[in-house]
Amino acid sequence: MADLTTSGHAPVLTFLGAAGTVTGSKFLLDAGARLLVDAGLYQGERRWRSLNWDSLPLPPDSLGAVALSHAHLDHCGYLPALVRGGFAGPVLATSGTAALAAIVLRDSAHLQEEESVAARHGGWSKHDPPLPLYTAADAERAIALIEPQAYGEAVRVGPEGVGGVGGDVTVAFVRAGHILGSASTLVQAGAASVLFSGDLGRTSHPLLLGRDRPPAARTVVIESTYGDRVHEQGDPDHAGLADAIRRTVRRGGSVVIPAFAVDRTEIVLLALADLRERGEIPDVPVYVDSPMALAALEVYRAAAHRAETRPGAVDAITALPDLRAVHTAEESMRLNTPGRPSVIVSASGMATGGRVVHHLEHLLPQARNTVVLTGYQAVGTRGRALLDGAREVKIAGRYVRVRAEVVSDPTFSVHADAGELVAWLGELPRPPESVYVVHGEPAAAEALAARIRAEHDCAVAVPRLGERVLLD
Incomplete structure (x- = not known):
């Protein structure tokens, strides 16, 4: 198992998912306290889905806390697998995400169990016997760990707050306008700060209040689902x-x-x-x-x-x-x-x-x-x-x-397109020093990275799966 502890006093950010593809969001921040931002399932191609069955390069019980950006399966659906592996810490989420994640996780567990039974009866699985990634009982234990938080309130992860594993880390959620409860996640780790965009909504959502302006952060991790395209402006009346x-x-x-x-x-x-x-x-x-x-x-x-x-x-x-x-x-x-x-x-x-x-x-x-x-x-x-x-x-x-x-x-679509993603980045009170482009197919991520380099004066990278970087 790889060593994912911090080097010296600099926090380490490890890209455990949503690197090279759209799904499977998992970002590990190790700053004494270990925080996992998102715990999503891989979806789509089999080569990515198979990663759902791989062990993480750290014991789940070493995590102090998990923070969920929103309740879509590719951001929260791995949580019961973490619990099955021994994680028992708090899961931070907005009230909207907490309510929706409970629904999503129960449904996911039901499907996992149902598909394993169908595979066994149909004989089309290469595993014998086919087993679910997690069960309904795992999902219920995961749901019980979710602690709803208000937008804008900083929560400490450490001995004086949630998690109790050391360190000086705070988490705060900012309205992202993607789905109900969706948030960008600001993490402060000593002098370091990193803002995870999560899935960003468009400037106007038909149902929800619009997203808030992002707070300042030295490092930004930004999604790129539509990083190489602009949404069609026609047909607003469907x-x-x-x-x-x-x-x-x-x-x-x-x-x-x-x-x-x-x-x-x-x-x-x-x-x-x-x-x-x-x-x-x-x-x-x-x-x-x-x-x-x-x-x-x-x-x-x-x-x-x-x-x-x-x-x-x-x-x-x-x-x-x-x-x-x-x-x-x-x-x-x-x-x-x-x-x-x-x-x-x-x-x-x-x-x-x-x-x-x-x-x-x-x-x-x-x-x-x-x-x-x-x-x-x-x-x-x-x-x-x-x-x-x-x-x-x-x-x-x-x-x-x-x-x-x-x-x-x-x-x-309620995903921000390339122009809206770059505009959101420009709304930060101060330009970030580093930007990491994730959560996109390779062409989309590279296209967004190139546009950010052209329009913003900061270091920009498209991280590899498993890559580790230091945060200043």
Whole structure:
């Protein structure tokens, strides 16, 4: 096992994930107290997913604390595996992240267990017997460790605060405007300071309050999911989505919208509510087929009462005519032969798991149906294959023919694009001394790094997986 202790008195930052790819966010700060910022799962290509099973280069019980930027699986989904490995310290998160992470982790554990059983019965796993990465019990133990924090309050990690393993480290969260509860994470370690952007939202979110200005930090770790592109500015009224729904209804088909259960489902429903209000789409039932999405919607409703969402936005969703919640597996299966045109919003957003997979299995072979992709599709996912024009996709060990229409609506993205990322960096009260570009495919990370070098006078690097750097 590699030695990840500090060298002298300088804090050490180690990039344990989200380096060379978009997912698997894990950043270790060792400054006497060991703090892990994010504990995310790898998603997408098998070469990355296999890393979820590798042991971290440090004992999990040596961590003083974990800080979560937000509740998406690639930022929080490894937490139960940490607990399974012996971590028992506090997990710091905003109240929104705490509520949503509980939903996400329970769902992830359920899927882990379900997929291991399916692999065993189907005989398509190379492991004998196939086991889950973690169990529902591990997820519950992880959830019990989460300690909600307010935005802007510095929390000490060390003997006088949480963690109790020595050192002088504080953590504070700054509103990031990506999903409910999302935050940039400012860590102070003695004279050193490092700001982790987390996933940054756009300057205007349809549902949430906008992101706050970032605080000063000597070092910045910035995401680059859209580091090589600028979001399309057209179609703010989702005319493309409306056209796709109208075409599909005329054909007598169903529209399947793979959507992340957290935030993306709510934004899609808000757009559908607006289209119905303006008479742009016909009167068809809209099914939300994701228990996790339904639970997340309740969290958003609670957040509306705390004034964390834009006024009236959540009410507009719940007022959507013919909005139907699908709770049971039997109800979900019936949607594959609905008997009338309908819209099915179901997780996951990249079609990697969840109920949307069986909808695709049954509906993709029929030309009357449509699949609408609503956001970033990572390399190696079914969503990316569909986006790239695949004629077949593999589902449950078998290839399924793609005859349905596939439509992409990129206007749903709540990830900051290249220009917005650079602008956020320019909002720091003082220019940082060093910037590390992470959480992007190689081309996107390198493109953003080049742009930052051109526009800001600071050292810029795209770190390798496992690379260690000293913080001044």
